[in-house]
């Protein structure tokens with residue numbers, strides 16, 4: 536009997552390990568087994584709390600100062616004490632205030648289980664170093680030894696934030712949500728802001744407390760903003776499709792509405808958009824939030840051109856299956872699997888000038904063909920265009936000043952979702968296209 540139990544446990548553990556491996560290895564810091572030590576352990580002025588950067592160190596050493604002074608993660612817990620949070624909790628009828636509810640704490644601070652909290656850990660400190668870099672208990676001492684390597688730190692529980700897929704899973708766990716935690720339509724209707732995230736853009740506006748230079752690359756491997764953007768899109772789509780298939784992807788009679796395009800429901804009736812026509816599902820249908828899928832269509836053309844047509848077709852089939860209610864979950868699984876297979880290809884791909892230019896023009900042409908008539912697609916397209924145009928600028932493929940005015944207008948057009956005008960967006964895209972053509976460096 537004991538043997539059978541053990542065997543069953545082993546099977547359960549093995550399949551859990553296999554599932555984790557399939558999703559991209561390391562457990563997220565919140566669920567890791569080591570103890571989190573809290574920000575006090577990193578903040579000493581001889582450690583990461585220096586006011587000035589150190590010249591002879593390979594990291595900046597002022598990370599704590601950057602984080603505590605300018606990073607919103609240092610204030611994310613205190614958000615839970617504000618009026619808006621009180622209002623949300625009241626509308627939801629939660630039994631506890633926001634700063635006591637795991638529902639909110641899971642994203643607004645580092646919230647490991649009590650047994651994984653070290654002595655200096657304070658729940659009130661917000662999204663601290665341990666929340667991204669992993670619980671420091673087993674690596675705090677060894678990571679400063681002269682022979683410390685990144686691989687050894689990771690083996691001792693440091694989270695591999697340098698790895699695009701791992702970083703995407705980490706950031707997206709709070710910024711988009713996953714099967715463990717997400718901001719449901721109910722929470723949004725109670726007053727929570729809509730989520731909007733793009734990995735490359737958000738990595739830099741933090742502001743970054745790190746510098747990618749030759750030394751970083753030597754210690755940690757390659758860094759490529761376009762690849763990070765592409766991985767971010769793939770992981771977002773994967774998480775959303777997984778949610779759609781899970782029991783948490785339902786809310787009463789309906790599927791969970793945050794998985795759909797907000798503006799397919801939330802716009803005045805007089806404002807005729809007919810965006811459903813573009814996915815061939817006919818008028819009056821609730822569209823899946825397909826912003827990332829639209830981006831992946833461009834990405835797949837570069838990283839797996841043989842499969843790009845099939846990918847586009849399967850996405851169209853997904854929209855139709857949702858409209859008709861036939862096999863939609865099976866079709867969601869099919870698309871999710873295609874993305875899972877695409878991720879290692881994106882990771883291995885070295886984005887070259889031509890790929891990036893083709894993606895940029897592809898994004899613009901999709902926009903001109905009315906593919907981003909809904910707001911969320913347009914918003915992602917703008918962040919994508921920005922990442923890709925910056926990449927081209929850095930690699931001397933584009934004179935960025937030639938696209939700057941159009942870029943500014945694009946940002947203005949998507950600044951407020953309620954004010955979004957597809958026609959203004961298309962006009963700015965046309966200007967952008969002209970800018971790309973005149974600014975291209977051969």
Ligand code: HEC
Pocket residue numbers: 614615617619620621623624633636638639640641642643708709710711712716717718722727728729730731
């Ligand atoms: C899945 C993660 C997640 C969960 C769960 C979550 N939030 Fe948030 N919340 C965020 C993120 C990320 C932002 C920032 C959004 C942005 O600006 O892009 C945010 C923003 C907010 C804001 C607006 C920020 C401000 O400065 O006022 C409030 C208020 C808020 N959340 C309250 C709550 C409350 C209350 C709960 C629990 C009922 C909650 N959140 C649950 C991730 C989450």
Ligand code: HEC
Pocket residue numbers: 574577583593594595596598599600602608662663664665666667668695696697698702738744745746751755
């Ligand atoms: C929201 C997530 C997040 C938080 C919170 C965070 N970091 Fe980071 N940190 C990153 C990312 C992403 C990188 C860049 C990738 C990398 O170097 O692994 C990074 C890089 C670093 C680096 C390495 C730079 C290099 O050249 O190798 C140090 C040191 C660092 N962070 C220290 C800290 C300290 C100290 C804190 C707390 C005060 C902190 N971080 C909080 C995400 C975070």
Ligand code: HEC
Pocket residue numbers: 607608610611614641642643644645662666667702705706707708709710734737738739740741
């Ligand atoms: C444990 C949850 C959590 C994780 C992990 C996390 N964030 Fe956040 N992040 C938040 C919350 C909550 C806020 C909103 C704070 C506020 O509004 O004051 C936020 C805010 C931000 C902001 C400021 C956005 C704005 O509107 O100004 C940026 C940028 C950001 N996060 C980037 C990242 C990146 C990049 C990563 C991954 C390296 C990451 N975050 C990981 C929870 C998280």
Ligand code: HEC
Pocket residue numbers: 720723724725726728729792793794795796797798799800801821
């Ligand atoms: C399938 C249609 C549908 C989709 C998709 C949808 N919503 Fe809603 N939303 C509704 C309905 C219905 C209500 C309830 C309106 C009421 O109470 O009068 C609502 C209420 C709201 C409210 C509260 C407004 C009020 O009048 O009380 C907010 C805020 C909101 N939704 C935001 C969003 C966001 C953000 C998204 C996308 C992430 C989204 N919704 C997606 C149908 C939808």
